Amino acid sequence: MSAEFLDALRATLGPEHVLSEGDLSAYEVDWRKRWHGKALAVARPADTAQVAAVLRLCAQHGVTVVPQGGNTGLVVGSVPDDTGRQLVLSLRRMNRVRSFDTANLTLTVDAGCVLQAVQEAAGAQGLLFPLSLAAEGSATIGGNLASNAGGTQVLRYGNARELCLGLEVVTAQGEVWDGLSGLRKDNTGYDLRDLFIGSEGTLGVITAATLKLFPQPAAVTTAMAACASLEQSVALLKAARARLGAGLTGFEVMGRFALDLVAKHFPELPRPLPGAAWTVLLEQSDEESETHAQERFEALLAAALEDGLIEDAAVAQSQAQSKAMWHVRESISLAQAQEGLNIKHDIALPVSNIPAFCAQADAALQAAFPGVRIVNFGHLGDGNLHYNVQVPEGGDGAAFLREHEAAVNRVVFDAVQAFDGSFSAEHGIGSLKREELAQRKSPTALGLMRAIKQALDPQGVLNPGRVL
């Protein structure tokens, strides 16, 4: 049965594009190496018609499909299970820029284009594709859309969802939906585009997308501010939004312990505001000039100091200083890894609830697991925290995780729920958070989702065991 399927697949794609022997671990192991699956084979279609043909074969032979882009997901959603019966459908050969429309500020690309290549293609036209995240050198745009990726520019430009105008999708039945469109307004029927975005390959396979571009700003510059509390940070956010409007393109917060870890493991990095309980990194994009942006930062921060929203501040005086500030922020994850094992949470809250949430969750964790250390940082402007729990100093990390990871998650996610938050802000569900979804979403929400899955993929061909 499998042999017949594989023969048909080879006839469709060419034998060299159906991998079934040798080391397939790049396709079978997830990004954080938490899961080692076993694929029936890896199919590498060249174009949309081949994707459609593969899906028709799968439907016909009852083979389930795991769509995969750069395989950089953090929730084990794009690798096969361990049965050796699932087909990995890798989109990476489909990496053409299909068309550019600079007057319309749009770009149409194959799903397998790497995010960084899309950014560079836009940049070569003097335009900006603002989606930006740590894995951008490997992640594909199809995967970014399937998981509705967030990243560092959401405050101004939105998530991947908001950056996409149109999609091409192959359905579970192997039909091609041509929803590519460069329109800013189009009210002709249901919003299929947004249904496929964020569905993690369980409702259809994204094969191409039309993306929004923006003019490149004349200058992008940063500043740092020291706050005595998260309440101050939230008040500073409001002031910064009011004064800088859409010019405010980044607003990151970093707790003192997060920066202590950076200082410990990367002592060569600068620490402009060493005493701060909370350090805010502000980024501003300006259509006029770097000088204009610096002046606006200085006016904002002077007013914030006077109003008691901040304790101290530093405005980057050069692109090098701006880069160095971001480098500190981006070094937190690495410093955490050097410090030892930890439990990561990618949560979102209404910005207004963040101080109270942190106070409650911090206290509950300390009460339940004395000595745990909270590495709290993230995209405060989006209400998105990476609220990570580092094991007690000198503790046995592996043993702690084995014994307590589930309980730590429960404490954090219960607090998240109590403060109207989300237990998965930008990483999605995959298989890792599937039980959380089943437990924490309302029966009505789950019922609607299941009805949609059943309607679009009644055979359950697409990425089974993910999301629902």
Place this chain on the structure above:
Amino acid sequence: MSAEFLDALRATLGPEHVLSEGDLSAYEVDWRKRWHGKALAVARPADTAQVAAVLRLCAQHGVTVVPQGGNTGLVVGSVPDDTGRQLVLSLRRMNRVRSFDTANLTLTVDAGCVLQAVQEAAGAQGLLFPLSLAAEGSATIGGNLASNAGGTQVLRYGNARELCLGLEVVTAQGEVWDGLSGLRKDNTGYDLRDLFIGSEGTLGVITAATLKLFPQPAAVTTAMAACASLEQSVALLKAARARLGAGLTGFEVMGRFALDLVAKHFPELPRPLPGAAWTVLLEQSDEESETHAQERFEALLAAALEDGLIEDAAVAQSQAQSKAMWHVRESISLAQAQEGLNIKHDIALPVSNIPAFCAQADAALQAAFPGVRIVNFGHLGDGNLHYNVQVPEGGDGAAFLREHEAAVNRVVFDAVQAFDGSFSAEHGIGSLKREELAQRKSPTALGLMRAIKQALDPQGVLNPGRVL
């Protein structure tokens, strides 16, 4: 059967909130008075629980439901058919502001709140809810979301869809989905919110929404520019976006004949650039000051003049002048009505295709219907034109429409399709454009939409005969 249903309805809502006698035309006739329906009754629930109870009764008794907000729709989607068997479900009694979260920049309101009341509630907190459209004094936020309304601020702030973070919806089965959320990032399952937005009451009844707010800009000011061609207008848009970034909040275009009609019927209105083939109205929002905005306009327009993108320009020197410029733009529809009958089109195109589309459609219309006059204006920044066809001068309007309306639509929509556009940019489908949808969408798209409708409303209780 009906009597039993009405008794149950009266017991649920109180007899005074079930209207079945007297003049119900406000609920039965559409906004443009093209359709006179006949309702079984009008139900006016007080809260979400009552909406759910009404829908359960309807499912039980096999009565179909037409949800209605301000009844300002332009596509006959919110009035009953003429059978006298459909229930109008009016949300207008549900008009509370439920909660404000100024630190999070969100507002949660009942679906029956009038748009203008929402704008005013935000304004009272010094904040901006940017959705703005002609019917805002009557339209409800629920209707705005059900139809994904556009309006004049889409270029900067997006359609109604982009302004909504969370929804509360009653399903066809009378269950309440509490999807109210003030989160900017939340990747926990399928995007139910965007599926309900724009579904025109056919998938569920929106009962409340959490909306995005923005800081009020320090100044909003306008300018006008004269372009010799639509090509110039499109080039000016690109230049304006590059120089003003998100500060550019409006970019409207008006053809000479549209402004000739305004001058003819409202001679008291100013016409700052009388010779222009195409007049562009630019709006800028600025966080600094009116002077700063005017300086940026002047720099933009001086550069555009030098680069040959415009022929002439005028920057408003006061709020009164800004208002007067908008007043001219907003008088076009009224001037058209005074001139006589016409055929309206609400279309969208990739901005880059607009000049070629207009050339082709203009020529095709002149060839088929000599003497017709094109009133072409709209939200060029969004690629959205109100491309209207006025009957030949002195012609019999009613006779022309009777004979030629369908053929005129065909010419226009064929050209729209040829240039990758949409035959309904911001008004939706309703019953008026349902056949167009059936003919012009691909079988795959229609199949997906029907599968979703069948999954969520298998009994066909919600707004049958609309959209699909």
